[in-house]
Each structure stands twice: as structure tokens, then as C-alpha cells.
Amino acid sequence: MTMSQRRTRPTHRGRRFDLRATAVFFGLLATALIAVGFAVRALAPVVQRRPVWVVVLLCVVVATLLAHGRRRRRLSAARIARRAGEALEQATTTALDALDAPAPAPAPVPVPARTYDDVPAPEETYDYDVLDPDEFEAAIADLCVRDGCARVEVVGGAGDLGADVTALTPDGRRLVVQCKRYGDDNKVGSQDLQRFGGTCFTVHEADVALVVTTSDFTAPAVEYAEQCGIVCVNRDALLAWSGGRTPKPWAAGAYEA
Numbered sequence: 001m002t003m004s005q006r007r008t009r010p011t012h013r014g015r016r017f018d019l020r021a022t023a024v025f026f027g028l029l030a031t032a033l034i035a036v037g038f039a040v041r042a043l044a045p046v047v048q049r050r051p052v053w054v055v056v057l058l059c060v061v062v063a064t065l066l067a068h069g070r071r072r073r074r075l076s077a078a079r080i081a082r083r084a085g086e087a088l089e090q091a092t093t094t095a096l097d098a099l100d101a102p103a104p105a106p107a108p109v110p111v112p113a114r115t116y117d118d119v120p121a122p123e124e125t126y127d128y129d130v131l132d133p134d135e136f137e138a139a140i141a142d143l144c145v146r147d148g149c150a151r152v153e154v155v156g157g158a159g160d161l162g163a164d165v166t167a168l169t170p171d172g173r174r175l176v177v178q179c180k181r182y183g184d185d186n187k188v189g190s191q192d193l194q195r196f197g198g199t200c201f202t203v204h205e206a207d208v209a210l211v212v213t214t215s216d217f218t219a220p221a222v223e224y225a226e227q228c229g230i231v232c233v234n235r236d237a238l239l240a241w242s243g244g245r246t247p248k249p250w251a252a253g254a255y256e257a
Contacts, residue, residue, distance in 0.1 A: 029064070036060060128181075128214045128238065136181040137164045140212055143241065147248050149175060162196040163204050169250045176206035182215035188232075190220035197228040208250040212238055 063083065131139060137156045144152045149167040156164035156179065165177040178196045180188050188211065200209040211217075211225070212233040225232045233241065233249050240246040 032060075032064075128235075131181065133179070133181040136214070137179045140177055140179050141165045141167075144175070144177075161199045161203050163200070166204070169208060169248075173207035173250065174205060175208045175210065175250055176200050176204045177210040177212060180211065180213035180215065182213055184215055184235075187215050188213050188217045188221055190218060190224050193217075193221045193224045193228075193230060193232075197224065197230060200230070201228075210249055212249075214238065 128136060128139065134156070137154050141152050141154050144165065144167045148170040150170075152165065152167040154165055162178050163176050164179040165175075167175045167177075169175050178200070180192065182188065193211065196209070196211060200206045209228075209230045210233060211230060214235050216234045217225070217232050222232060224230075231249055237246070237249070241249055
């Protein structure tokens with residue numbers, strides 16, 4: 001009686017170890033890592049401004065992992081070199097684009113509103129004929145700053161009750177100024193002085209009330225101002241004050257229109 005022999009499955013031979021291919025792979029991998037390290041160190045400032053470098057480095061790492069995961073396929077030294085070259089070329093192109101790109105414009109710095117307590121005294125002489133009423137009020141405020149007044153403020157506008165500029169004189173008195181930007185043929189009349197006289201002392205609590213104009217005052221206006229203690233500064237007196245040729249208008253008896 002003969003026994004049938006059991007067939008055995010043929011055993012597959014293991015893949016032959018190729019020392020040369022392995023050495024070439026690790027050599028290229030080390031070269032690529034060194035090159036990436038130098039590139040990252042040299043382009044660190046660009047990486048800070050352009051986060052796209054992070055994406056590029058991640059792409060290189062992912063490509064290396066994918067290449068390592070395909071060990072079942074026969075690796076070609078030429079293929080690895082080609083892929084590494086493409087990755088380095090792409091990284092170099094991205095770096096050059098980042099260097100050529102213009103730097104972002106700096107954010108605009110907000111400019112604070114002008115105050116009259118922290119600005120230097122003006123040195124120019126204004127041409128009052130070309131100023132509009134608002135600019136004329138600002139010019140009078142500048143003159144007050146120049147001559148040592150503190151807490152200078154332009155308050156002219158709707159509901160100002162006759163006060164255009166307020167300040168404290170160097171000796172601590174409260175100064176209230178009304179500005180009249182008039183033409184040569186339009187004088188400040190007594191009605192203007194009466195309206196200002198009704199508020200400058202009682203409402204604004206002025207120690208010194210001042211009416212400044214680019215024109216002149218009528219005789220009734222001057223008479224009313226003298227009765228109420230309001231200082232009138234006409235065009236000639238304004239130019240003298242602006243040029244520093246006369247005492248300050250809040251000085252006792254400085255001007256008479």
C-alpha cells in the first residue's frame with residue numbers, strides 16, 4: 001500500500017537585500033534633510049512674514065513619508081532624486097516670490113485732535129483777510145497761546161451764547177473772546193456788543209471780555225463797550241497785537257477802539 005505524498009505550498013523567496021540601493025536612499029534622504037535645514041535657517045525671516053513656508057515644509061515631509069511608505073515597490077534612485085529636486089525647486093520658487101513681494105503697508109496711526117495746552121506758540125503772522133470765520137477763531141486762540149494763556153479752547157458754534165474762545169490769562173483771570181470776521185465795509189455795531197454784553201459776564205463768568213474784529217466798531221458800540229467794561233480790538237489793534245507791538249489786550253487799558 002502506497003501512501004500519497006502531501007503537496008506542500010511553495011515558499012516564496014524573500015526580497016533580495018540591495019545594499020547599494022539602500023545606501024543611496026539614505027544618502028539622498030540625509031542630503032535632503034540637510035538642505036532643508038539650511039534653507040529654513042537662511043529663510044527664517046521670510047517664514048515669519050510668509051506662513052506659506054510652513055505649508056511648503058509640510059508638503060516636503062508628507063512627500064517623504066509617502067515615499068517611505070511605498071517600500072513594497074522597487075525604489076529607483078533616479079525617481080527619488082527627481083522628486084527631491086522638484087520639491088527643492090518648488091521651495092526655491094516660493095522663497096523667491098516671498099522675497100519679491102512688497103512688504104505690507106504699516107497700519108495708519110490715528111492723529112489725536114488738536115488741543116491748545118500742549119502745542120508750541122505760533123510764530124507766523126496770519127493774513128486775516130483770507131481766513132473764514134472758523135479759521136479766524138483758531139487764529140485768535142493761537143495768539144492767546146502765544147502770549148501765555150492756559151486752557152485755551154475754541155467753543156464757537158451754534159449755541160455758544162457769544163463766546164468763541166475761552167482761556168485763562170497768565171495771571172489767572174478768565175478770558176472770554178468773541179470773534180467777528182467782518183469786511184472793511186461792515187462794522188461791529190452796538191447790537192452785537194449788547195448781545196455779547198448780556199452773556200459774557202453773567203453766563204460765561206468772564207473776568208476779561210474781548211471782542212476782536214477784522215473790521216472796526218461803530219461809535220455807539222464803542223460807547224456801550226466802555227460802559228460795560230468790554231475790550232474792543234479793531235483791525236489795526238489786531239495787527240499790532242499779532243505783530244507783538246502792543247501790550248496784550250487783557251492788560252488794563254491796553255486798547256481803545
